Amino acid sequence: MQRGVDDGTELSDWDSESAQSARLEDFFAYMPQHRYIFAPTRELWPASSVNARVSPIPLxxxxxxxxxxxxxxxxxxxxxxxxxxxxxxxxxxxxPGEPMLMRDRLIAEGGFIMRAGSAIFNLYRPPAVVEGDPGAAGPWLDHIAKSILIMPIISSAGWHIVCRNQPRRSTMHCCSAARQASARIHCLLQSLAQLAPGILPK
Incomplete structure (x- = not known):
């Protein structure tokens, strides 16, 4: 039997699309709260909602x-x-920088401990890559360059954003070296020079 709204419009197409929007592979069980992570949005669902949207699994x-x-x-x-x-x-x-599912480790007292079979769900979602003209970023890069030269420690967010837009190998080297203020400045200036040659003074 098809449902309808007040004007009698049938919703069979909507029902079909809605039923397919949540699949078994979209969920992980978060055991401490016995709730279920809907991976596309990182929200927690109760068991009743998961079972209402996902059919029972044949064993x-x-x-x-x-x-x-x-x-x-x-x-x-x-x-x-x-x-x-x-x-x-x-x-x-x-x-940031780790996969969605971090396997065989747990977090304790600010660090990792290795534990085979365990898993951590990473709520971080990388930003969407937007295609565009790199040259149009000049004013933004110029702003970061000036702020890092004036207040290098306060502007740590600036170097992190720019470094994250380099290839992964460069990012790992850059961001690990930037833990101290002097290395942070060097990292950012190198990144700026690569992204927008000529934007920094000679």
Whole structure:
């Protein structure tokens, strides 16, 4: 039976698209709160919502054949229970530069500890890359260059943004070296020179 709004418009197309917008692979089970991370938005869902949007999962043996109950019927597992078993994470963090799923480690007292089988879900989402004319960034780069020369420590956000737009190998070298103020200035100025040659004074 199709639902409709007050004017009688059928919503079958909307229903189909909505049902497909949340899939099993979109979720991870956050075990400390027993809730479920919807990866596209990083929001936490209750089990009832996950089960309402994702159909029960048919279980299989290791050889791929379906598991059957005593009556010969296929055995199903609720989506939330399947996630608890096969896609759990122990912690949440916000860590730029790391993958969404940080495997085989945990965070304790400000550092990592290695623990096989554990996982951390990284809430950080890299910014979308927008195509454009690099030359149009001149005024922005000029502003960062002036601020870093005047207040190099306060302007740490400036060097981080510029360094993050270099190739990954350069980024790792640049941003690790920039932990001290003098290295930070050198890193930023090199990045500015690469992104916009001629913007800095000779």
């Amino acid at each position: 299989q043996h290791t050889d791929g054949s379906p598991k059957l109950n005593a009556k010969g019927e296929v055995v199903f597992m609720p989506a939330s229970a399947w996630l608890d078993r096969f896609r759990p994470v122990e912690q949440l963090t916000w860590y």
